[in-house]
Amino acid sequence: MSLVFKALADPTRRRVLQLLQSGPMSAGELSKHFDVSKPTMSAHFAVLKDADLVHAEKAGKSIIYHLKLSVLEEALLGFAHSFGIGAEATPTKLETVR
Amino acid sequence: MSLVFKALADPTRRRVLQLLQSGPMSAGELSKHFDVSKPTMSAHFAVLKDADLVHAEKAGKSIIYHLKLSVLEEALLGFAHSFGIGAEATPTKLETVR
DNA sequence: ACTTCAATTCGATGATTAGCTAATGATCGA
């Protein structure tokens, strides 16, 4: 859980998650959206993977990253809930968005 | 907003917020709950204040910290909402929690 | 004014982090 918040502390990583929200994307595609080197992006991906916020799937030469929305949801709402905010029932198993 | 997530990245600071949830507390009282020096705690308080997650009120020799629940709520739910999670209506002005 | 107490600021240190270039691994098409 601490890993999730650590991962969310960086704006680049938060934006990666947002990009992944509209569907899986390769490391290269993701990198195009940022003005940093590929290795730097790779490091960000590793942090996100370590926090279990994304899942990496090999697809030929590429590696496709998938957002693990349920993990993000559990961390965010779980924490919020411990403050009485965010209120009720988490739908919980909503791996696919929209 | 980035400041909020930065602030939340540290476990000590998250626990400070949790302690503050049950009511305002002085810097000294808060510090008793942790195994680090006062200057270190002071630095953590500064980060939380910088992120606008707490409000500091002078009271004689002491300084009383108050949780700014609405700020935490807005950051957490606002971000969650951008992912479609956390769903509907924020009660918004709920400064006092149960 | 002096002492005490609460908290912060100052200055230093060790650890972690984001960033880079260069090199390596892995996969594919010719």
Add this chain to the structure above:
DNA sequence: TCGATCATTAGCTAATCATCGAATTGAAGT
């Protein structure tokens, strides 16, 4: 197998961060 492509690992620097002890500020109380 060769060359090209995608991504990571390796090795480094610079910056940020958590932490400490010591010094400082500020408010009471004597």
